[in-house]
Amino acid sequence: GSKRLVMPGLINVHTHPTSEPLRKGITDETISPGFWHSSLYEFLTVFNTDDAGAKACMQVALAELLTSGVTTVTDLSVPFDGWLDTLAESGIRACIAPMFRDARWYTDDGHLLKYEWNTANGRKGFESAQRLIELARQHPSGRLMGMVCPSQVDTCTPELLRDAHDFAKERNLPYQIHASQSVVEFHEMTRRTGKTPVQWLHSLGVLDDRSIIGHCIFVDEHPWLHWTTRTDLSILAETGTTVAHCPTVFVRRGITLRTFGEYRRKGINVGIGTDTYPHNFLEELRIAMHLSRTTAGTVPDAMTADVFDAATIGGAKALRRDDIGRLAVGAKADLVLVDIEHPAMRPLREPLRSLIHVAAERAVRDVFVDGQQVVKDGKCLTIDIDAVSAALEEAQARSLRDVPKHDWARRTADELAPMALPIVDRL
Numbered sequence: 155g156s157k158r159l160v161m162p163g164l165i166n167v168h169t170h171p172t173s174e175p176l177r178k179g180i181t182d183e184t185i186s187p188g189f190w191h192s193s194l195y196e197f198l199t200v201f202n203t204d205d206a207g208a209k210a211c212m213q214v215a216l217a218e219l220l221t222s223g224v225t226t227v228t229d230l231s232v233p234f235d236g237w238l239d240t241l242a243e244s245g246i247r248a249c250i251a252p253m254f255r256d257a258r259w260y261t262d263d264g265h266l267l268k269y270e271w272n273t274a275n276g277r278k279g280f281e282s283a284q285r286l287i288e289l290a291r292q293h294p295s296g297r298l299m300g301m302v303c304p305s306q307v308d309t310c311t312p313e314l315l316r317d318a319h320d321f322a323k324e325r326n327l328p329y330q331i332h333a334s335q336s337v338v339e340f341h342e343m344t345r346r347t348g349k350t351p352v353q354w355l356h357s358l359g360v361l362d363d364r365s366i367i368g369h370c371i372f373v374d375e376h377p378w379l380h381w382t383t384r385t386d387l388s389i390l391a392e393t394g395t396t397v398a399h400c401p402t403v404f405v406r407r408g409i410t411l412r413t414f415g416e417y418r419r420k421g422i423n424v425g426i427g428t429d430t431y432p433h434n435f436l437e438e439l440r441i442a443m444h445l446s447r448t449t450a451g452t453v454p455d456a457m458t459a460d461v462f463d464a465a466t467i468g469g470a471k472a473l474r475r476d477d478i479g480r481l482a483v484g485a486k487a488d489l490v491l492v493d494i495e496h497p498a499m500r501p502l503r504e505p506l507r508s509l510i511h512v513a514a515e516r517a518v519r520d521v522f523v524d525g526q527q528v529v530k531d532g533k534c535l536t537i538d539i540d541a542v543s544a545a546l547e548e549a550q551a552r553s554l555r556d557v558p559k560h561d562w563a564r565r566t567a568d569e570l571a572p573m574a575l576p577i578v579d580r581l
Contacts, residue, residue, distance in 0.1 A: 155491065157493070157494055157495050158491040158492060158493065158494060158519065158520075159491070159492040159494050159499075159505045159506075159509070160481070160489060160490070160491055160492075161223075161481070161489075161490050161492065161506075162225075162466050162478070162479055162480050162481050162485075162488060162489065162490070163223065163224065163225025163226060163247075163478065163479070163488030163489060163490055163521070163522075163523065164222075164223045164224045164225065164226075164435050164436075164465045164466060164469075164479075164490065165224070165225070165226045165425065165426075165465060165466060165468075165469025165470055165472075165473065165478060165479050166219060166224045166226065166227045166228060166426065166427055166428055166435055166469070167228050167330075167366060167396070167398045167425035167426065167427050167468075167469045167472050167473070168228055168230065168330070168366075168368050168398035168400055168425070168427025168428075168429055169215065169219075169227055169228060169229060169230065169427055169428045169429060169433065170229075170230055170231060170429060170430075171211060171212040171214075171215030171216060171219075171227070171229055171231065171433065172203075172208040172209075172211050172212050172229075172231040172232065172234065172237075173198075173203060173208065173211055173231070173232075174211065174215065174429070174430045174431050174433075175210075175211040175214045175215050175431050175433070175546055176201065176203050176207060176211050176546065176549055176550050176553060177197075177198075177201055177430070177431065178431045178432075178550075179571075180197070180201055180550075180567070180570075180571045181193045181197050181198070181201070181406075181430070181571070182406060183406070183571075183574075184196075184197050184406075184407070184571070186264075187265075188261075188263075188264045188265025188266075189261075189264075189265070189267070189336070189338050190336065190337040190338060190378075190407075191407045191408065192335075192336040192337075192338060192407060193403075193407065194259070194335070194336060194338075195259055195261055195267055195338065196261065196264060196561075196562075196570075197570065197571075199259060199260065199560060200557050200560040200561045200570070201553050201554075201557065201567075202553055202556065202560065203549055203552075203553055204549065204552065205234040205235055205236075206545065206549060207545075207546070207548075207549025207550075207552065207553065208231075208232075208234045209234065209236060209240055209545075210542050210543075210545035210546040210548075210549050211546060211549070212229075212231075212237075212240055212241070213240065213244070213537050213542040214433075214539070214542050214543060214546050215428075215431070215433040216241075216244040216246055216433075216534075216537060217244075217534040217537040217539045217542070218432060218433035218434055219246065219428070219433045219435060220244070220245070220246060220521055220528050220529050220534050220536075220537075221515050221518060221521070221529055221532060221533070221534055222433070222434045222435040222436045222437070222514065222515040222518060223435060223436060223490040223492075223515070223518050223521060224246070224435045225246065225247055225478070225488035225489075225490070225521065225522075225523045226246070226247040226248070226249065226469070226473070226478055226479075226488065227246055227247070227248050227249070228248075228249045228251055228301060228330070228398075228427070228473070229241065229248055229249065229250050229251060230251040230253055230303055230330070230368070231250075231251070231252065231253065232252075232253060233252050233282070233286055237250070237286075238250065238286070238289060238290055238293055238298060241298060242293060242294075242295035242297065242298060243536060244528070244536050244537055245297075245523050245526060245528035245535075245536040246297070246523060246528070247297045247298075247478070247486070247488060247523055247524065248290075248297065248298050248299075249298075249299050249300065249301050249328070249473055250286060250287065250290045250298060250299070250300050250301065251300075251301040251302075251303035251330055252279075252282065252283040252286045252287070252303065253279075253283075253303050253304075253305040254276060254279025254280045254282070254283050254303070254304060254305060254314075254318075255276055255279065255304060255305035255306060255309040255310050255314075256271055256272065256273045256275070256276030256309060256310050256311050256314055257269040257270060257271045257272070257276075257308075257309040257310075258270050258309065259309070260562070261562050262562050263562065264562060264563065267338055267342065269308070269309065273311060273314070276310065276311065276314050277314070280304075280314060280317070280318060280321075283302065283303070284321065286300070287300030287301075287302070287325075287327065288300075296524070297523065297524060299327075299473075300325075300327055301322075301327060301328045301329065301330055301473075302318050302319070302321055302322040302327050302328070302329045302330075303329070303330050303331065304318045304331050305331070305332060306331065306332040306333070306335075306339070307331055307332065307333035307334075307339065307343060307351045307354065307355060308339050308342050308343055308351075310331075312358055315331070315355070315358055315360050316358055316359065316360060318360075319358075319359070319360040319365075322364055323362075323364065326364075326474065327364065327474075328364050328365075328366060328472060328473055328474055329360070329364050329365050329366065330365070330366040330367070330368060330398065331355070331360075331365075331366075331367060331368065332367075332368040332369060333351040333352065333355060333367045333368070333369070333370060334350070334351045334352060334367065334369060334370045334371055334372045334373055334386075335368065335369040335370075335371065335372070336372065337372055337378060337379065339351065339372070340372045340379060340381075344381075350373065350374045350381065350383065350386055351372075352367070352370070352373055352374075352386040352389055352390065353374075353383070353385065353386065353389065355367075356389050356393065361389065361390070361393040361395045362393050362394055362395070363393070363394030363395070364474060365393070365394075365395045365396070366395070366396040366397070366398050366425070366472050367390070367395060367396070367397055367398065368398045368400070368427070368429075369397075369398065369399075369400060369404070369429075370390070370397045370398075370411075371404060371409060371410075371411050371412075373386035373387060374386045375387065375412070376412060377412070387416075387417065387420045387422065388420070390417075390420075390422045391420050391421035391422050394423070395422070395423075396422075396423040396424065396425055396468070396471065396472040397417055397422055397423070397424050397425070398425050398426075398427045398472070399411055399414060399417075399424050399425065399426055399427065399442060399464070400426070400427040400428060400429035400430070400438070401414075401438065401441045401442045401445050402428070402429070402430055402432075402437075402438060402441055403429040403430040405441065405445055406430075410445045410446075410448070410449045411445070411446070411449070412449055413445075413446045413449045413450045413455055413456070414442055414443070414445070414446035414455070414456050414460070414461075414464075415446050415450060415454075415455035415456040415460065416450070416455070418460060418464075423468055423471050423472060424464045424468055425464055425465075425468045425469040425471075425472045426438055426439060426442060426461065426464050426465045426468070426469065434514065434515055435465070436509065436510060436514040436515055436518075437514050437515075439461040439462070439464075439465055439510050440461075440510050440511060440514070442456065442461050442464075443456045443457070443458065443460070443461045443510070458506055458507050458510055458511070459506075461510065462506060462510070466479035466480065467479050467480065486524055487522055487523075487524055487525035488522065488523050488524065489520075489521070489522045490518060490520075490521050490522075491518075491519050491520040491521070492505070492509055492513075492517050492518055492519065493517050493518075493519045494517075496513055496516060496517040498512050498513035498514075498516055498517055499512070499513050499517050515532075516532075518532060519531060519532055554567040557570065
């Protein structure tokens with residue numbers, strides 16, 4: 155520990171490692187005016203991956219997370235063969251969140267969102283998730299746990315949401331759902347129920363201190379909505395619900411939480427996630443802080459200690475753990491060692507600010523999970539990043555070839571995601 159800043163391992167409460175790395179260079183600048191430029195409905199449904207690609211995606215993401223100081227990750231994924239073992243082999247501490255739902259999204263015109271319902275599949279997915287959660291609990295690594303995760307508020311029936319929450323309560327598990335993540339979803343839920351997504355979930359009895367809402371940006375106070383109530387944030391605070399805040403994926407669409415600081419001041423527990431690439435957690439903390447200040451128009455809206463608290467204690471609280479996210483007797487030996495002599499850390503007046511505002515992962519030297527070293531001298535020991543990056547490139551190429559099969563207008567990948575600059579032949 156000589157010449158090192160020692161801090162608790164960081165906790166990522168929301169990520170999709172089996173899919174998002176494949177979309178690098180694709181969904182950076184999605185143009186989808188019919189859906190308020192959300193990438194959910196026209197883009198994420200057409201850039202798909204196979205099992206081999208999912209594994210490569212996951213390994214790239216996990217390597218990035220470990221080298222940026224994350225020791226616990228919440229993995230919201232569609233399961234694939236070898237999922238649990240791949241997580242365990244990386245050395246990370248993982249909370250698996252196998253997603254399930256009753257309906258899938260689709261559009262056949264680029265502006266009207268439709269739903270294809272199949273409640274039998276939703277129930278089958280829930281049963282599969284229960285089995286996987288038990289397998290995670292029994293995994294010989296001792297570093298896996300489970301979370302109950304109905305996918306989205308608009309793709310699940312009330313019965314599935316309630317049954318899933320009952321199961322989480324019975325097994326003392328965390329429960330996470332995507333909600334209030336787009337203008338389209340907000341208006342769909344108010345059309346169906348007359349309530350905002352948060353109010354609807356509250357009316358079903360599925361919001362409490364085990365509940366996490368992924369994103370929760372478009373609440374009734376958001377100025378884009380011009381809604382008539384102002385109760386969503388108080389509901390979240392009173393029920394003890396956590397918000398999983400993932401700033402990067404939304405700021406790419408010109409969207410921000412309003413605001414990280416305001417949610418915390420209202421008494422809402424906030425954790426941090428990397429919903430998209432890059433899976434650089436320290437950069438995500440800086441972005442969360444800067445966006446909060448920019449949106450609020452004042453520096454004190456979010457301070458360095460606030461985002462660090464969300465990335466440690468806030469994440470541990472969301473996962474119902476008191477043995478991670480802190481340095482204390484009895485806590486897990488999940489440790490991050492930062493090189494205080496790295497040029498980006500000097501002059502060393504305030505090490506935490508220097509790490510988050512300036513150095514980020516460049517100064518992370520060693521990472522330990524459960525006392526085992528997984529990063530040494532800034533390099534991930536458990537994943538061959540060159541090999542898995544090559545596998546990821548191959549998987550992306552396979553995905554790009556199939557895009558016209560899945561797109562409603564049969565557009566190519568180059569039409570949906572054109573290059574930033576024209577490509578010309580060498581003179």
